[in-house]
Amino acid sequence: MKPTRGRGDVVLPRLELETARLRLRPVCLEDAEAVYTSIRESIEPLARWMDWCHAGYSREDSDAWIASTRSGWEAGGAYEFLLFERSGRHVGAVGLNQFNRENNCANLGYWVRQSSQRQGYAVEAVRRIARFAFAEAKFQRVEIVVAVDNAASRRVAARAGATLECVARNRLLLHGVPIAAAVHSFVPGDLQRGDAAPTIRL
Numbered sequence: 408m409k410p411t412r413g414r415g416d417v418v419l420p421r422l423e424l425e426t427a428r429l430r431l432r433p434v435c436l437e438d439a440e441a442v443y444t445s446i447r448e449s450i451e452p453l454a455r456w457m458d459w460c461h462a463g464y465s466r467e468d469s470d471a472w473i474a475s476t477r478s479g480w481e482a483g484g485a486y487e488f489l490l491f492e493r494s495g496r497h498v499g500a501v502g503l504n505q506f507n508r509e510n511n512c513a514n515l516g517y518w519v520r521q522s523s524q525r526q527g528y529a530v531e532a533v534r535r536i537a538r539f540a541f542a543e544a545k546f547q548r549v550e551i552v553v554a555v556d557n558a559a560s561r562r563v564a565a566r567a568g569a570t571l572e573c574v575a576r577n578r579l580l581l582h583g584v585p586i587a588a589a590v591h592s593f594v595p596g597d598l599q600r601g602d603a604a605p606t607i608r609l
Contacts (some may be wrong), residue, residue, distance in 0.1 A: 412547070421480065424488065424539055426531045431488040431501065434476045438489055441497040443469035445520040452521055456557050459583060479504070486544065490519070492530050498523040501532040503549070513540060514546035515593075517563065534561055534598060535565040541595045551591040554579055566593040568598060 424431040434442075446453065453460040459472070477487035487502035494604045499519035506513050515536060515564070519529050540546045552567050553560045565571065569591035578588035 412603075419483065419486065419543060420544065424535050427533045428493065429498070429528060430491045430493070430529055431532060431533075431535060431586065432450055432491070433480055434473050434487060434489055436473060436477075438497070439466065439469045439473050442473065442489070446496050449518075449521040452559075453518055456554055457518065457559065457583070458580075470570070473536075476502075484488075486539075488527060488532075488535075488536065492523075498528055499532070501529075501536050503544065503546075510548070511546055512550060513544070515540070515549050515551050515558075527566075529560075529563040530566045531599065533563060533569075537567070537593045547595065549593045551590045551593075552578060552591070553591070555582060555589055556585045556599050559590055561591075564589075569593050570597070 421433045423433075443464075443543055445462055446460060446469065450460060450462060450464060454462065459468075476485070477485045479487065485502060485504040487500060487504070489497060490499040490501060497520070499517065501515070501517040503515055515533065517529050517533055528600045537549050540549045543599060551564045552575075553562075553564060555561075555574055570593070572592055574587055574589050576587050577585035577588050578590065579586050
């Protein structure tokens with residue numbers, strides 16, 4: 408498989424990551440139905456905080472997201488992973504995007520399907536992909552930007568060990584409305600080595 412480029416001259420092939428309970432792997436075309444099913448199950452909690460999620464979300468939307476995700480990885484502009492339990496059940500997604508190459512930083516986003524929430528999966532995935540951001544993608548800063556009223560996602564960022572730096576006014580546009588957001592960050596050295604897990608080249 409053709410490798411893709413990360414920061415500077417770092418080459419990033421498609422990689423599979425692991426945690427104690429999860430497999431994180433790049434999106435494949437055959438994942439469209441699993442992603443669609445997870446999102447349809449979770450419309451109410453996701454749509455409140457994510458513009459791309461809405462009551463009319465369709466299988467075609469899932470296909471389009473997978474296509475854009477794959478092209479983003481190929482272009483070295485985003486690294487998105489799906490989350491799977493060891494049984495193979497899809498439970499959500501986590502990714503690095505909005506790369507700022509000049510300052511060598513990236514945004515980290517995540518969601519978990521409704522039936523798998525409150526089990527610590529998001530925290531586990533956030534810590535693993537933050538480690539990937541520094542060790543493999545060679546970023547020097549990762550940000551998690553969360554609407555101030557999104558208590559669940561803010562708890563994930565805090566429990567994953569991200570530092571809350573500020574509440575920024577009009578930091579996000581949500582459903583066309585500017586809102587304040589809590590800005591959390593990781594920098595190299597924030598994460599302990601004890602929960603490291605393998606990286607597998609696909």
